[in-house]
Amino acid sequence: MKQSVRFVFQLFVADHATNSVQALANLRAICKAHLPQMHEIEVVDVFAQPNRALSEKIFMTPTLLVLQPGPTRRLVGNLSETTTVLRTLGLESPE
Numbered sequence: 001m002k003q004s005v006r007f008v009f010q011l012f013v014a015d016h017a018t019n020s021v022q023a024l025a026n027l028r029a030i031c032k033a034h035l036p037q038m039h040e041i042e043v044v045d046v047f048a049q050p051n052r053a054l055s056e057k058i059f060m061t062p063t064l065l066v067l068q069p070g071p072t073r074r075l076v077g078n079l080s081e082t083t084t085v086l087r088t089l090g091l092e093s094p095e
Helices: 018-034 050-055 082-089
Strands: 007-013 039-045 063-068 073-076
Touching (some): 018 039, 018 082
Parallel strands (some): 007 039
16 A cells, blocks of 8 residues: 555544444554554544534444545444454455
8 A cells, every 4th residue: 555545534433432432442453553654533522513423424423434535435333343444444355
């Protein structure tokens, strides 16, 4: 993968709910292992910013939006299925 590729994520969470905390930890671990120095993570708490969640049509948490590289993709859940996350990001070829 070219070093010029930058991954931009928005992770919509519900305060400190267990699944939200796990999703952030899993995303950070994936980025550390597979995208060092090549990612940006914005965490959006739907309780603190409900209008933002509604404008992005986020109705479940945690939800990860992959904004870059495009097209925008979404993953719902705690991101514990690393293989699925990597495939969605295009970092692992489908079997």
